[in-house]
Amino acid sequence: MTEQKTDPAYLTSDQVHAGQYEVHPDQKRHSLVARLKAGDRAAAAELVDGYYQQIYLFMRRFGHDRQTAEDLTQESFFNAWHHIGQLRDGKALDSWLYRIAANVSRLYWRRHKHKEVVGIEIIDVSAGTEDGYDRVGRYEQLDELAAAVGRLPVRLRETIVLHYMQQLTIASAAEALGVKEGTFKSRLNRALKALRKDVT
Amino acid sequence: MKEERIEELLGELAPRMIEPVRPGLGQEIKQRIPHRLTRHKIGWDTVNIIIDLRLNRSVAAAVIIVAVLVFLNVFGGRDTSGGLYQDSKLLLRYLGGVGQNDVSTGRKKYEYLQARGENVTWYGDWVNPADSNAVMMQQKLPEGRYVVTYVDGREMEVDSERLIELLSRTMRKKGK
Secondary structure, three states, X not given: OHHHHHOXXXXXXXXXXXXXXXXXXXXXXXXXXXXXXXXXXXXXXXHHHHHHHHHHHHHHHOOOOHHHHHHHHHHHHHHHHHEHHHOOOHHHHHHHHHHHHHHHHHHHHHHOOOOOOOOOOOOOOOOOOOOHHHHHHHXXXXXXXXXXXXXXXXXXXXXXXXXXXXXXXXXXXXXXXXXXXXXXXXXXXXXXXXXXXXXO | OOHHHHHHHHHHHHHHOOOXXXXXXXXXXXXOOOOOOOEOOOHHHHHHHHHHOOOOHHHHHHHHHHHHHHHHHHHOOOOHHHHHHHHHHXXXXXXXXXXXXXXXXXXXXXXXXXXOOOOEEEOOOOOOOOOOOOEEEEXXXXXXXXXXXXXXXXXXXXXXXXXXXXXXXXXXXXXX
């Protein structure tokens, strides 16, 4: 028991926050995964705290409306509890969770083929930093780009959302979609080309 | 527009495409954490594969039922000629495809067995199709045993005395 308590793999967030141990983020993830795999409910709650906003935004950026994004976020976590056996290590935590979320989202689009993509409103953060003309022009350009992303086919759209918006690395994003890195890069390329054509 | 420019704009877009998450969503998700976190390593993958294949539900159900029947017949130590036939007939009847007419279904089995060179006798042409206990067909087995098939598809292995009794009863009912 003593050994288990001192093992960083079994650190709780309270211990980490209390400053008892200086833990690297990767190590913290390893600890979280180890505890999840051991069936620790507190670890599951930590996972929710750490990721639910990201998953919600992923759903929104993917074109789901608010209510659907909330439902799909809940469903993603619900599925995650049933897929804990597939978790490998801390490094794969992000891609594992995004893979589940991407599958949930894809399944939703498949069932609701004709549902409209709902864009998330773009925040105009540059107010006051640029002159009016530049600011409006830039805002319009971003708005146009966001709309063009929404028009992409699901498979291309998910590459853009995962890599550019959720900031996943190529390797993680490819793993999240269950494809090889080469395939992911090729899809990303196609998506960029399509956006280039679509946005003037 | 150049691809580099698109990439630059996409990088700029991400921090602007945000919105506050409804307070309470995290709590709601946490409330749904099961008491025992389970580990489904293979089962759920299989389900997902079936979903991904976009199989029609009835087709998927039929495939699973047939697979189970074949498995049971191969490993269950049953006589596959009769058992599988009976089960398939039940399956087809369940799916509503064929099998409305038991006598005509039985006739097909009779023709099949006859083609295989089995010693079978057909009574289906003169029995009452509404009488489920009427003997529709008999198949001779070695050592004086017989398999009788009733109109409703049931099968029973009997000796010669019992066969005579069953046939007499069928004829008596027909006579009435």
